[in-house]
Amino acid sequence: IEQSSDVGYIVWPLIKPLLLGKILYAPATPVSNAIIAKVNKTFEELDKIHQFAKAWVTSPLNLTALFGDLQNTNNIKKVLSNHLFQELFNNIIGMNTFDMESIISMLENFSGGTNVDVLKNIEIIMKQFSDYLPCIELNRFEALQSEAELIERAKELHRNRMVIAGK
Structure with missing residues (x-):
């Protein structure tokens, strides 16, 4: 102000x-x-929210662009559906087929249309958190x-x- x-x-x-x-x-x-x-702890949680929002805003990965492009979403789904890739992920990080199917389902729900608008709104909110939370004394x-x-x-x-x- x-x-x-x-x-x-x-x-x-x-x-x-x-x-x-x-x-x-x-x-x-x-x-x-x-x-x-x-x-x-309440103020620590606000700091965590700020760190998350800052990471979201400054991340080179633009989720809105990624999920807004149907071709990108389809490519990701193809990779996640690949049996060899699923085995690799299971061996490296312990992600099983059920986890992969959950991600694929989420991608199907978030590709195109109003869900991109939801992501844009989330980006706006994260930007505001990133900008304004430092204005609050957390200590x-x-x-x-x-x-x-x-x-x-x-x-x-x-x-x-x-x-x-x-x-």
């Missing part, structure tokens, strides 16, 4: 703590740290040893509108 606009100037101070704010807690004990570690929790330290740290963060909660 640009602060040069009137709306940005008004809105940014309100949403900045939500996007970038720290959550302070004290005292930092093994029990409280264990609880925070479990809560922090939210900050442990302090005492309530006095927490108060001082909260004051420091509050000056920059970087605190969201403290307990």
